Amino acid sequence: MFLEKTIDRNPNLIKAAFYLHQEGVISPDTYVLDYDMILENAKMMKKEADKYGIKLYFMGKQIGRNPLICKALVDMGFEGAVAVDYKDAKIHIENGIKLGHVGHLVQIPKNDVELIVSANPQTISIYSIEKAKEISKAAVKLNVKQNITLRVIDDEDMLYPAQYGGFYLKDLEKVVDELRSLPNIVIYGLTSFPCFLYDSKEKKIKDTHNLKTVLKAKDILKDMDINIEEVNLPSANCTESMKLIKSFGGTHGEPGHGFTGTTPFHGDHDNYEKPAMVYVSEVSHNLNSNSYCYGGGYYRRSNLKKALVGTDIDNGKLIDVEEPSLESIDYYFTLKENTKVSDTVIMAFRTQIFVTRSDVAIVKGISDGKPELIGLYDSQGRKIR
Template structure:
């Protein structure tokens, strides 16, 4: 999906990936992340967000909850991490990373509520009155006031499977009247997901129906004297979309793929951000008219199409890749022609590293031709070496 763009816009990353694999410094099934380019992308986005008064939480799941990059983004001035689930939150807590937004997309289990509230996240998203009560009980125990964000939904909204939940607009007022009297919590924000998506046909980032739902929810709450301080409008967050977020009254965005230059928008445009991540494998064997390289890093929405196979960027060829079927485990990727056993394979596709079994190599100095691995981690942000 992003291979041609990476060759065009960040060829040194490709060259570095070949070099590191050939030298045996990284194994097959490793994502190589260009540390300097990621920070360059993030700084560009941060400057645009500052210009429009939009605050940024960063999403770390796509890059394997990596602490090196997370700490650098906090130092840059990001408001904190958005933890996609409670495991994400606990890993950030272990690594000393400030939590900005927790509970969206996955609610906090009761047993993990105290440790997460103790870390003082700026806000916690809830889908139910019951979860508000659990937060209230723990906040009272800890002697703190905890901000909460309500996820709202309505007919016509775009929702991904396995991500359903929230307060319907027609039930919102009654729910809020029950929640607002709970001790030690503050109704602080509204959110939905996805609020923006890249339209493949129109070739631009557009608002979804969810944005209208969030704005209607804000009016409902205003009419019962609830002042919402945060309108969090996530998805497709990047430098290009910041102005659009602001135009709908959004106060916060949550860049993830934007930081690595790998949103669907980036596959069509030479946008502000440049590609900063590739996947490295190695040819294992040939069979009939196909060859097979080591897997482990597949993500079902990757839009994987092609791979570079060879010994270097200059001495390689583009080969078509078959995406693994959904019922299979990605032990191998299938390359649609015979290739040389043990040659390096480079791919660049949309991923979510945290759902893979891949390694993650963080590399500095790529743009200057002096690459240095500054850490190798597993897909959950635990340092390997």
């Protein structure tokens, strides 16, 4: 999906990936992240966000919750990490990363609530009164006030499978009355997901019905004399969408793929962020008219199309790739012609590293043609070497 864009806009990343694999510095099934380019992308995004008064949490799951990058983003002034689930939150705590928003797509299990509240997240999203009670209990025990964000939904909203949950608008007043009775929690924010999506036909980022639901919820709470401080409008957040967030009254965004230049917007446009991540594999064997390279890093929404196969960017050949079927473990990727065994395979596609079994190589000095591995991590953000 992003291979040709990466060859065009960040060829030194391709060169570095070939070099690191050919020299044995990294193994197959490794994502190579261009540390310097990610930070350049982040600076660009934050400058645009600051222009419109938008505060940004950063999503770390796409890059394997990597602590080197997450710490750099905190130092840059981002508001803290979006912990997409409780395991995300716990690894950020373990790595000393500031927590921003916890609990949006995955609620916090009962026995982890106290630990996460004790880490002082800016806000915790809730889908139920029961979860609010658990957070309130932990906050009382710890003698702290904990901000909460309500995920709101309506009948016409679009929710992804396996992500259902939230408070219906028609129930919101009753819900808020119950929440007001709970000690040590503050109704702080509103959110939904996705509030924006990229329209591939119109080739622009557009608001969804979910966003309308958030704004209606804000009006309901205003009529109840509740001042919402955070209107968090995630999905497709990148430099291009900062003005859009502001135009709808949003206060916060949650970029993830924007840091690596791998949102759907970046597949069609050369604006702003440059590609900063590739996947490295190696040809294992040939069989009949196909060849096979090592897998482990496949993501089913990747839109993977092609691979660059060879020993360097100059002799590399673009070859069609057959994505693994959803019924199978991705032991191999299928390359649609015979190739040389042990050659390097470079791919660039939309991914979520945290759901893979890949390694993550953080490399600096790429733009100067002097790639240096500064850390090798697993897909969960734990250091290998």
